[in-house]
Amino acid sequence: MMSKKVRVINASKAKEKGKRVETHQQAGKGTPLLTTAQGVTVSDDQNSLKIGPKGPTLLEDFNFREKIFHFDHERIPERVVHARGYGAHGYFENYQSLAKYTCADLFQREKEKIPAFVRFSTVVGNKGSADLARDVRGFAVKLYTKRGNWDIVGNNIPVFFIQDAIKFPDLIHAAKDEPNSGFPQAQTAHDNFWDFISLNPESMHMIMWVMSDRALPRSFRFMPGFGVHTFRLINAKQKSTFVKFHWLPKLGVQSITWDEAVKLNGADPDFHRRDLWEAIHSRQFPEWELGMQLFNENMAKKFDFDILDPTKLIPEELIPIKKVGRLVLNRCVDNFFAETEQVAFCTQNIIPGIDFSNDPLLQGRNFSYLDTQVKRLGSPNFAQLPINAPKCPFHNFQQDGHMAFYNLSGRANYEPNSWKKAGGPRESLKKGFKTFAAMESGEKLRVRPESFADY
Amino acid sequence: MGLSPLPKAAPIVYAKKKNQIHAPSLSLLLNQPNTFKGRKLGIILSEKSNFHLAGYLERLAKKQGGVTEIIAPKILNFKDKKRFKPQQSFETAISASYDAIAILARSKDLVKYHELKLFTFLQESFYQCKFIAYIAELVPIFKKLQLKTDPGIILLKNTDTCQSFIKQCKKLRYWERHKA
Numbered sequence: 001m002m003s004k005k006v007r008v009i010n011a012s013k014a015k016e017k018g019k020r021v022e023t024h025q026q027a028g029k030g031t032p033l034l035t036t037a038q039g040v041t042v043s044d045d046q047n048s049l050k051i052g053p054k055g056p057t058l059l060e061d062f063n064f065r066e067k068i069f070h071f072d073h074e075r076i077p078e079r080v081v082h083a084r085g086y087g088a089h090g091y092f093e094n095y096q097s098l099a100k101y102t103c104a105d106l107f108q109r110e111k112e113k114i115p116a117f118v119r120f121s122t123v124v125g126n127k128g129s130a131d132l133a134r135d136v137r138g139f140a141v142k143l144y145t146k147r148g149n150w151d152i153v154g155n156n157i158p159v160f161f162i163q164d165a166i167k168f169p170d171l172i173h174a175a176k177d178e179p180n181s182g183f184p185q186a187q188t189a190h191d192n193f194w195d196f197i198s199l200n201p202e203s204m205h206m207i208m209w210v211m212s213d214r215a216l217p218r219s220f221r222f223m224p225g226f227g228v229h230t231f232r233l234i235n236a237k238q239k240s241t242f243v244k245f246h247w248l249p250k251l252g253v254q255s256i257t258w259d260e261a262v263k264l265n266g267a268d269p270d271f272h273r274r275d276l277w278e279a280i281h282s283r284q285f286p287e288w289e290l291g292m293q294l295f296n297e298n299m300a301k302k303f304d305f306d307i308l309d310p311t312k313l314i315p316e317e318l319i320p321i322k323k324v325g326r327l328v329l330n331r332c333v334d335n336f337f338a339e340t341e342q343v344a345f346c347t348q349n350i351i352p353g354i355d356f357s358n359d360p361l362l363q364g365r366n367f368s369y370l371d372t373q374v375k376r377l378g379s380p381n382f383a384q385l386p387i388n389a390p391k392c393p394f395h396n397f398q399q400d401g402h403m404a405f406y407n408l409s410g411r412a413n414y415e416p417n418s419w420k421k422a423g424g425p426r427e428s429l430k431k432g433f434k435t436f437a438a439m440e441s442g443e444k445l446r447v448r449p450e451s452f453a454d455y
Numbered sequence: 456m457g458l459s460p461l462p463k464a465a466p467i468v469y470a471k472k473k474n475q476i477h478a479p480s481l482s483l484l485l486n487q488p489n490t491f492k493g494r495k496l497g498i499i500l501s502e503k504s505n506f507h508l509a510g511y512l513e514r515l516a517k518k519q520g521g522v523t524e525i526i527a528p529k530i531l532n533f534k535d536k537k538r539f540k541p542q543q544s545f546e547t548a549i550s551a552s553y554d555a556i557a558i559l560a561r562s563k564d565l566v567k568y569h570e571l572k573l574f575t576f577l578q579e580s581f582y583q584c585k586f587i588a589y590i591a592e593l594v595p596i597f598k599k600l601q602l603k604t605d606p607g608i609i610l611l612k613n614t615d616t617c618q619s620f621i622k623q624c625k626k627l628r629y630w631e632r633h634k635a
Contacts, residue, residue, distance in 0.1 A: 222488070254488060268552065454469045
């Protein structure tokens with residue numbers, strides 16, 4: 001063992017020879033140069049600028065300050081629900097033309113493929129919680145169609161706890177960790193939740209699903225997806241057909257046991273995301289078929305439940321599922337934060353040929369998903385992030401806000417205007433989104449429909 | 456659930472429906488995938504295991520579209536069988552990570568500590584209703600642990616029994632074990 005005196009001599013000798021004792025890896029041929037965010041090449045990324053080897057650190061060290069500044073602000077708020085999630089890229093392929101039901105572009109031509117991004121998630125747990133919680137799973141699909149992005153923001157269970165979006169904050173407050181104790185994490189196994197459920201009997205159908213094996217999936221790949229709400233398909237003649245969306249896993253539905261979940265959460269809290277990662281990397285691309293339950297107003301009136309009630313499903317025995325296309329996930333993300341964390345889904349992101357029903361939960365979600373992105377992603381320009389941006393042309397007069405990447409050029413930032421070719425984009429009655437002209441009437445009321453009281 | 460006192464019942468607005476339709480499409484048990492595609496077989500091996508059978512099992516599982524993972528006492532290559540690369544340490548592996556288990560490790564190859572681990576692994580696989588393949592040498596251990604051999608537990612003697620085992624694995628679970 002070297003004596004202290006010898007070590008000092010060695011250090012002096014090292015200094016005399018100009019040697020640096022810490023590890024420095026230099027850029028060689030073909031290695032990109034390490035730079036600051038301003039593009040300035042860094043000469044020494046191992047040491048901050050000091051006076052002498054043991055002196056105070058200098059304020060003028062812009063490399064150090066910029067590096068630490070950026071690190072200090074790495075974290076963004078997690079999603080208020082569905083914080084723990086994992087995504088992958090792929091495509092949707094249409095089987096055959098559905099022009100009879102919808103003018104939605106992706107359903108017009110046989111075997112046409114469009115890019116897709118899917119994010120699977122738990123609901124209740126924080127971003128760092130384990131994969132194998134007993135929980136509903138989010139199954140959010142973003143379809144980058146030629147006429148805009150369409151988000152089917154679904155779950156792996158076809159019904160939900162509540163019938164009106166106004167109860168969502170209460171539901172989630174009751175489900176998540178209690179405000180005084182701060183636990184339990186990622187589970188509804190506590191009195192607040194069960195107290196809420198006992199006072200909201202409409203939740204019982206969902207409770208049956210959540211307490212079954214459906215809430216403990218073996219893999220994202222062996223999990224179905226559901227749009228939950230009733231939507232509308234609108235064809236070129238503005239005729240509406242009601243629809244419920246289904247994602248049917250080609251590899252079947254499989255669950256794990258509670259005993260396995262408990263052990264896996266300890267041994268491998270990333271069990272689901274690792275499973276998806278490994279499957280895609282070994283080219284075992286998971287696949288789902290898109291199914292639709294199609295029905296009209298007359299059929300809906302004959303059901304003994306309300307199609308606008310998200311605590312009800314339509315049995316396949318009543319309305320069979322028509323398989324219309326397939327979703328294949330074939331590429332993992334390049335960067336988790338840039339893609340999976342920054343992706344923003346919103347139920348209001350629909351395209352011509354798709355429309356909403358009056359499902360009160362859907363109507364509330366249409367507001368909430370857009371609203372929450374500003375807090376989470378920090379800017380109204382979140383749709384300009386590559387993962388969220390349409391892959392079709394987009395032009396509008398939205399401007400400014402934090403982190404504006406694509407602000408307009410020229411003088412036209414309003415319409416109508418008289419600037420002709422320099423006047424920017426204009427609406428199109430022929431190609432634009434048209435809301436289905438449903439007849440609505442009644443008094444302004446805060447009331448739950450009587451037909452929803454069937455539980 | 457043993458709740459006492461019970462919470463107050465919610466008011467009933469609608470009478471209980473008569474003639475409810477049955478919905479078998481919602482049943483997981485009635486709509487089992489009947490495939491091992493995309494699933495994982497854990498194969499426990501030790502130095503003097505029957506690697507011929509292990510290799511055959513691997514090929515069969517892959518033919519069904521499944522994947523395999525080799526579990527061994529140490530994550531070191533076997534002396535003469537470098538093709539079989541252990542991916543999981545036996546000490547830390549858990550049965551929950553796999554859809555089915557094949558135990559070709561010879562208890563003589565396992566030191567005392569690992570033998571206790573084998574007992575736990577077997578008991579958990581059994582409790583989780585997994586399909587389990589084993590070699591004749593493990594019969595005394597099954598008896599010791601009082602694990603009743605049932606159709607979900609397959610003795611591996613030759614390639615035919617390997618084929619039977621992989622075919623059974625397509626059912627994913629031997630649920631009948633809990634009914635016994």
